[in-house]
Amino acid sequence: MNERPQSYRAIELQAFGESFREATAIVELPLRAPAANEIQVRNRWCGINGIFDTQIARNAVDYVSVGLPSIMGVEAAGVVEAVGEEVEVFEVGDAVATVRFNGGYREWNTADASRFATIPEPTAEWLALASTGVSAMLALEHVGAVQAGETVAVSAAAGGLGHLIVQLAKLHGCHVVGICGGPEKAAFVRSLGADRVIDYKREPVQKVLDVEYRNAIDLAIDTVSGPIYDAMLDNLAVHGRLVVGGAANDLKGRPEIVSAPRIASKLYYKAASVRGFMNGLLPELWPAARDRLFGLFREGKLDVTFDQERFVGLPRVYDAVDRLIGGQSMGKVVVDLRT
Numbered sequence: 001m002n003e004r005p006q007s008y009r010a011i012e013l014q015a016f017g018e019s020f021r022e023a024t025a026i027v028e029l030p031l032r033a034p035a036a037n038e039i040q041v042r043n044r045w046c047g048i049n050g051i052f053d054t055q056i057a058r059n060a061v062d063y064v065s066v067g068l069p070s071i072m073g074v075e076a077a078g079v080v081e082a083v084g085e086e087v088e089v090f091e092v093g094d095a096v097a098t099v100r101f102n103g104g105y106r107e108w109n110t111a112d113a114s115r116f117a118t119i120p121e122p123t124a125e126w127l128a129l130a131s132t133g134v135s136a137m138l139a140l141e142h143v144g145a146v147q148a149g150e151t152v153a154v155s156a157a158a159g160g161l162g163h164l165i166v167q168l169a170k171l172h173g174c175h176v177v178g179i180c181g182g183p184e185k186a187a188f189v190r191s192l193g194a195d196r197v198i199d200y201k202r203e204p205v206q207k208v209l210d211v212e213y214r215n216a217i218d219l220a221i222d223t224v225s226g227p228i229y230d231a232m233l234d235n236l237a238v239h240g241r242l243v244v245g246g247a248a249n250d251l252k253g254r255p256e257i258v259s260a261p262r263i264a265s266k267l268y269y270k271a272a273s274v275r276g277f278m279n280g281l282l283p284e285l286w287p288a289a290r291d292r293l294f295g296l297f298r299e300g301k302l303d304v305t306f307d308q309e310r311f312v313g314l315p316r317v318y319d320a321v322d323r324l325i326g327g328q329s330m331g332k333v334v335v336d337l338r339t
Contacts, residue, residue, distance in 0.1 A: 004081065007031055009314050010106035013070045016059045020050070020321050023057035024072055026314065031108055034084035040110040041096055045124045047075030047104065047131050047160075048317065048333040050324035051248055056101075063280060064101055073104020073317070076337075077119060077127035087113050095122040097130040099286070105317050107337055117290065125297070128160070128304045128332045133293040134286050135245070135279040136164035139221055142285060143277045144243045146172050150218035151237070153177040153209070155228050156248070157194065158185035160307075160332035165221055166192045167302055177213065179205060179228060185330055188305070206231040215270070221277075225249040226256065233263070236272040245277040248325075305331035312336045 007028050017023035034040045053072060055061050080094045090096065096116040103109050119126040139161075140146050152169040156162045157178030169176045170193040178194035180186055186199040198208050209217070209231045218239070220232035223246030232242055249256070267273060296302040307329040311320045317335050324333045 005031055005108075008106065008108040011072045011314065011317055013057060013066065013068065013072050015068065017057055020053045020057045020072075021318055027069075029106075032110055034082050034087075034110050036085040037087060037112055037114075038084040038110055039080050039087055039090050039096075039113050039116060040082040040084075040108065041076075041078040041098075041116065042081050042108055043076040043078035043106060043337050044122045045077045045127050046073055046317065046335050046337060047127055048320045048324050048335065049074055049104075050321040050333075051246060053321055054325060063278065071102040071106055073106065074101050075099050075127060075131040076104045076106070076109065077122045077124070077130075078109070078337075079122050081108075082110075084113075089113055090116065090118070095119050095126070097127050099131045099134070101280075105314065107314060117287070120294065124306060124332075124334045124336075125304045126294070127334070128306075129293045129297055129302075130290050132160045132332055133164055133302075133304070134289045135277075136161055136168055137289045137293060138279060138282055138285055139243055139245050139277045140165055140168050140172075140219075142282065143275050144219045144221060144241055146174065146219055148173045149175075151175045151177065151213065151216055153179065153213070153217050153220040153232055154194075155179045155220075155222045155224040155232070157189045157192075157197075158330045159223075160329075161223060161245070163189070163192055163305055163331055164302070166194050170194075171296070171301060174219075177209075177217070181327065188330055192303075200228065206234070209235045219243070221245055223248060233266055233274070236266070236270055238270045238272070240270060240272040242272070242274045243277050244274065307331045307333045309333075310336070313339045 012027045077097045097119045098116050100115045152174045154165050158180040176194045177196045178189035179198045181201045186197045189197045217235050218237050220242045222229050225247035226249035
């Protein structure tokens with residue numbers, strides 16, 4: 001093992017601004033020893049959440065109180081290098097992940113042991129399952145209340161979250177409608193088992209759903225908003241649920257103002273509902289979801305696909321965020337911190 005350094009690099013939010021790049025900078029921080037109840041982790045991988053990062057940079061995430069300065073990033077996987085007094089759960093050499101704000105975009109992390117969870121190995125696959133996989137499972141099952149055999153529509157189906165939701169829905173025996181943009185992404189979503197793939201760059205989503213799934217969507221999971229959200233809402237079945245897990249179209253923080261009948265007119269006579277999903281508000285459900293996801297992965301029932309663009313080193317987090325929010329990525333976007 002290399003000698004422990006005196007300092008490490010992290011991406012720090014220094015002022016609120018319009019973009020992640022504008023609001024943050026890479027800083028050098030002293031590496032302190034863990035105090036009581038703390039562990040020290042050398043991060044090997046971090047996961048990218050470009051939309052969340054951008055909204056944090058704008059101080060637009062209501063449930064996260066952000067002080068200045070703050071270390072950015074949420075997801076990271078690494079190895080325990082030191083353990084403070086009174087820590088009983090972890091030992092030096094353990095593989096761990098954190099999915100807590102300010103744990104991600106840093107080369108080392110010294111924090112309370114409660115912020116970490118054990119994973120089988122410090123790899124990108126286990127990190128993706130412990131973070132994005134948990135979000136996919138809870139959005140589908142806990143908030144979406146999916147039932148076997150239902151018709152499930154998923155926007156951004158080729159993304160890090162979407163490609164896992166598609167697979168989990170198929171494991172429930174659902175008919176899955178995957179919405180994505182471009183022939184490469186469409187082929188990928190089809191390979192995951194989606195029964196109908198809508199390439200919104202070639203087919204109008206509203207028309208396809210109106211014709212092929214009129215009032216027939218039992219569960220829709222949307223992270224895009226805009227016209228795709230509208231098309232899903234229009235075609236909910238009786239007792240249908242529309243889960244809002246994000247709003248990529250509203251990334252600039254200026255939601256579109258729509259002049260239309262109140263949403264109740266589309267829900268009441270179907271006894272349908274629109275539900276908000278925010279994984280950060282459900283930490284008590286994370287351990288059980290992780291255990292189930294890890295089991296599915298070991299059994300070969302669930303795959304994790306990573307974006308073909310490889311990012312190595314903390315400074316590449318910026319390029320990774322740009323690629324994700326620019327809609328170029330396919331699968332989970334991660335950065336290799338092993339430099």
